[in-house]
Amino acid sequence: MKSARLSSAALLVAIFATTGSAHRLDEYLQATRIAVEKDRIDLEIDLTPGAAVADRIVGAIDRDRNGEISLTEKEMYAATLLASLTLKVDSETRRLKISDLVFPSIDEMHRGEGVLRLRTTASIGRAKAGAHRLTFANAHWPDIGAYLVNALVPTDERVHITGQSRDHLQREFTLEYNVSTGRASVPLASVLPVLLSLTLAATLYAVARRLP
Amino acid sequence: MKRLPLVSISILLTVLVAAIAARPVATQQSTGGAATASKIVAAANAFLGMLDTAERAKAAYPFDSPQKTNWSNLPSGAYQRNSLRLGDLTPPKQAAVMAVVAAALSAEGYRKVTDIMNADEVLKESRGGQTGARAGAPARGGRGAAFGKEEYYIAILGTPSNTSPWMIQFGGHHLAINVTIAGNDNVLTPSLPAAQPARYTLNGQTIRPLGKENDKAFALMATLNAEQRKQAILNYRVSDLVLGPLQDGKTIQPEGILATALNANQQSMLIDLAKEWVGILNDEGAAARLAEIRSNLPRTYFAWSGATENGGIAYFRIQGPTVVIEYAPQQNDLDHIHTIYRDPTNDYGARLVSK
Numbered sequence: 392m393k394s395a396r397l398s399s400a401a402l403l404v405a406i407f408a409t410t411g412s413a414h415r416l417d418e419y420l421q422a423t424r425i426a427v428e429k430d431r432i433d434l435e436i437d438l439t440p441g442a443a444v445a446d447r448i449v450g451a452i453d454r455d456r457n458g459e460i461s462l463t464e465k466e467m468y469a470a471t472l473l474a475s476l477t478l479k480v481d482s483e484t485r486r487l488k489i490s491d492l493v494f495p496s497i498d499e500m501h502r503g504e505g506v507l508r509l510r511t512t513a514s515i516g517r518a519k520a521g522a523h524r525l526t527f528a529n530a531h532w533p534d535i536g537a538y539l540v541n542a543l544v545p546t547d548e549r550v551h552i553t554g555q556s557r558d559h560l561q562r563e564f565t566l567e568y569n570v571s572t573g574r575a576s577v578p579l580a581s582v583l584p585v586l587l588s589l590t591l592a593a594t595l596y597a598v599a600r601r602l603p
Numbered sequence: 604m605k606r607l608p609l610v611s612i613s614i615l616l617t618v619l620v621a622a623i624a625a626r627p628v629a630t631q632q633s634t635g636g637a638a639t640a641s642k643i644v645a646a647a648n649a650f651l652g653m654l655d656t657a658e659r660a661k662a663a664y665p666f667d668s669p670q671k672t673n674w675s676n677l678p679s680g681a682y683q684r685n686s687l688r689l690g691d692l693t694p695p696k697q698a699a700v701m702a703v704v705a706a707a708l709s710a711e712g713y714r715k716v717t718d719i720m721n722a723d724e725v726l727k728e729s730r731g732g733q734t735g736a737r738a739g740a741p742a743r744g745g746r747g748a749a750f751g752k753e754e755y756y757i758a759i760l761g762t763p764s765n766t767s768p769w770m771i772q773f774g775g776h777h778l779a780i781n782v783t784i785a786g787n788d789n790v791l792t793p794s795l796p797a798a799q800p801a802r803y804t805l806n807g808q809t810i811r812p813l814g815k816e817n818d819k820a821f822a823l824m825a826t827l828n829a830e831q832r833k834q835a836i837l838n839y840r841v842s843d844l845v846l847g848p849l850q851d852g853k854t855i856q857p858e859g860i861l862a863t864a865l866n867a868n869q870q871s872m873l874i875d876l877a878k879e880w881v882g883i884l885n886d887e888g889a890a891a892r893l894a895e896i897r898s899n900l901p902r903t904y905f906a907w908s909g910a911t912e913n914g915g916i917a918y919f920r921i922q923g924p925t926v927v928i929e930y931a932p933q934q935n936d937l938d939h940i941h942t943i944y945r946d947p948t949n950d951y952g953a954r955l956v957s958k
Binding site: 502537539552559 | 657681682748837839840841842843854858
């Protein structure tokens with residue numbers, strides 16, 4: 392059985408290698424985007440097994456080999472994935488909770504087109520004003536992994552990214568950021584018309600009251 | 604009593620002036636050509652007018668249809684586009700499709716599109732004319748990926764108009780062209796020009812669909828001094844697009860060298876490099892987008908990963924307030940290139956439509 396699977400994988404490699412393909416072949420692409428908010432860290436992780444390594448990944452997911460991915464199998468694989476991720480903020484390990492999980496079909500994975508989408512979040516409480524350091528490490532399938540990791544521009548204007556660094560393969564990522572105090576500022580352009588309208592209304596009201 | 608109108612008028616004028624002054628600068632810059640817009644509308648109406656009911660059902664969508672984001676770099680068969688397939692049309696209707704594309708794009712942009720489609724035809728032929736990705740797979744409609752010039756699709760979202768926004772979506776394997784037209788202005792973002800093979804021979808000519816992108820980027824890198832390279836070159840491998848398909852609405856923290864750290868000649872080369880993507884669009888639309896990119900140069904970054912000598916494999920990214928361009932060879936293969944062009948403020952014409 393095992394040798395048959397290996398032969399199948401080898402055949403796929405041969406087909407794709409000789410004819411060209413639209414798809415990733417012998418790598419397991421793992422793209423992570425990190426969003427830093429004032430009270431939490433959100434991680435979007437997209438995992439795409441190449442066609443030539445899909446058998447290995449499918450085998451790790453579809454444990455009963457029935458050709459379908461059950462909820463239990465999804466949760467077990469997600470737990471394995473989370474166990475291979477490390478997120479720290481200011482040297483303190485943060486627990487990642489799954490907020491969304493979408494699996495492709497086994498067939499899509501065999502074609503090298505299936506994307507497993509995992510969304511996680513880690514609560515960090517109300518971040519204190521000042522400098523902070525986030526570190527993220529991904530040790531999931533390191534022998535075939537191809538990694539991307541990027542920080543998203545913070546939506547909260549009080550969070551400012553000041554630096555980022557990675558190892559050559561993007562398995563390890565460090566993000567430096569500052570949190571400032573005060574309320575999030577609102578762009579002047581969006582409030583100016585409202586303020587002026589209110590001023591206009593108040594002025595008209597005041598003038599009208601003076602009229603006989 | 605006489606003072607009331609005077610007070611009201613003066614306050615209203617103040618409000619008006621303040622509101623105009625408070626508008627974002629970028630929204631004041633977009634101008635386009637009425638003639639070009641009319642030409643695109645005419646081509647789209649001519650195409651739609653040739654379709655029967657079944658074809659029209661596949662080609663025409665409401666402007667805000669989910670079809671808007673239904674594009675991919677993947678070949679048909681591997682990705683369900685839903686829209687109208689070139690191979691299912693008669694030659695005159697196929698010509699009408701390409702006339703729509705030609706009307707919306709520049710001459711150079713149209714050439715790039717056809718070069719990418721011809722590359723896919725070469726890919727198909729290299730497979731012995733077979734379209735199935737796996738032995739025994741059906742050529743279309745099933746599990747098999749399908750390649751070749753017939754495997755490109757068109758959708759028109761909204762009603763072609765000189766006033767209301769509408770959109771042309773054309774694409775297939777290694778190609779996604781999304782042109783949103785609003786009045787006389789239009790945008791190309793998001794779009795994905797890619798190529799495999801990235802070099803082939805057709806009618807005795809060597810074709811490199813994305814050759815200028817590659818060569819101009821390496822030429823720019825060659826002008827960077829040691830200090831500039833230190834800032835531009837990322838010390839890590841980038842193996843794919845970061846903001847490819849399905850990554851709408853995301854903005855990553857920029858990296859690399861800020862354009863203000865480049866000299867005037869290098870800045871011109873950077874703009875010229877970006878023009879390879881922006882200039883796919885018709886000349887009027889492209890000019891407006893390039894003006895925005897130029898005005899935002901002080902906040903634009905250029906990042907590089909990989910070899911610095913032409914002929915090597917390198918990823919690069921141009922990122923500014925109104926532009927994200929990525930160029931990513933796939934799995935260390937110079938013959939398989941993916942790229943993406945986005946405008947964080949104007950994907951699917953978001954800024955034009957909100958006017």
